[in-house]
Amino acid sequence: MEVEAYRRLFPLPYYERHLAESVRPTPASRPIPDTTVAVAPSPPPTGPPSSKVGDTTMLAAIKLEVMTPGAESPDQGSLGIEFHMPPICSPLVRPGRPAEVAPVISKQISDVVMSSGVIDLKELSLINGKAAWMAYLDIYCLNADGSLFDAALLSAIAAFSNLQIPLVSVNEDGRVIAVSGKLQEESKLELVNKEKRKLSLRSTPFSLTCMLHKNYIFADPTAEEESIMDTVVTVVIDSLGRLVSVYKAGGSVLVYNSALQECIILAKKRAEELQKILADALSPQMDLDSD
Template identity: 55%
Template sequence: MSSTNASSDLSSEMEVDAFRRLFPLRFHERHLLESTCPDAKNLGKARDTTLALGTVASADGSDLAKIGCTTTLAAIKMEVMTPTIESPDEGCIAIDFQMHPICSPIVRPGRPADAAPVISKQLSDTILSSGMIYFKELSLVNGKAAWIAYLDIYCLDADGTLFDDALLAAVAAFSHLQIPVVSLNGDGRVVVVSEKDGGKLKCEPINKGKRKLKLSSVSFSLTCILHKNYMLADLTAEEESIMKTLVTVDCIALTRQRVKELQKVLNEAIFEIEGD
């Protein structure tokens, strides 16, 4: 009797799996009618999100971010550069997002992932437009030396909401960033000071110790799918591939200091208008 039940259950599972493969959209729409996901998660509940700061010991700032199974690793390396003529008192950042075949079956070996440069551009645009980083804080010697932060983000598992997870990893890596100590050498060049060289410097360090990068705001995003009368968030890669209409909303959470600065600017503007 138990053998018959087991055989019946297996047959039923095979039928469900076959229906899911042959008619994926209808399969997911049936779950939408019951306000659930195929993994039994309620539509109003988000997948677990975790952050692990300092996961790369050799980096100046790093983080491992997970949203459900989607996993990205972000690492920052700081280097000294000559600032541009247009911005002699500012540093800069360079962002690169990479996807390898291990992260998704749609990424083929030997071929670059189509989504990688698109997400790289989205990340750069979002972080720059948010005003999250004071680039003047990355200046070392006006017109001669400044920091460039190389942010590399690696996708380890792509299971939906990839941009959201990559942005989360990037912001967390910047929040964990420790700017190295630098000093002037005998030729007047700015050099990074290692812990071993700390007691042998002929010149005073430009910054006495490692310091945190002050962030004026925190950027995050939410990717949703619009399908018929439904708006779904926190999607898996399967759901994204079936229901095509994706919408990503970028949000900015300002720090208290940034709010005060904006209030001051606004008050001054109001004062000038009233004076006129």
């Protein structure tokens, strides 16, 4: 009881005392937190892809709409990405008051997806200069226990990997409409795209968040750890081992090159692990699609 009271009243000294003995006093003290990706089999889909890093859980869903492409990019579609934190995800999120971190993570996910080149927007084009897909990606945080960006990015990549581009045609009014197999047989509509397909994802990005405190570096911080220590670095590495971006969220402490290099090394190892986890999650669905 006295130890728990000391932990609540003086959390930073409590952590520093354990770290001095090379002990991390949280459930995340294991080398790698449990990380899972669940992708619904298709057809038919039974639910949107989900990801879990430690106790942080995300759910992602994509909605497609037909839009008129802009004059500056007539042969490209568009992406819209939103990160949501409903009150159910954390007691710190109050009903009626959006979480401050939500738009920040939305912007970071959008920046990573666009800068990494994981998606070729030309694959979302339907009719040059006239019609293209607008893909809305919504990521919902079901449980927030630290490392939100890592879990959100993983769920986003799983959602894009699972996305099926539907068959479409142009009706007599010039409107682009979705075409099912039965409707195609009855009306003999000419298809804009000849077959259902998935996006060709390139150089898939993965991320790792590290907490820095004095001369200590530890990955996958929990919400408790993030509330105590303010130096957080998130490194994004793509599936080819290339550095995509580095984020440092707040904090007044400078990050030395040696510490940053260590974070990058850890991120590269994690990217290899996540790439395998994602491939294992998608492999049953790929078998169904080939059938």
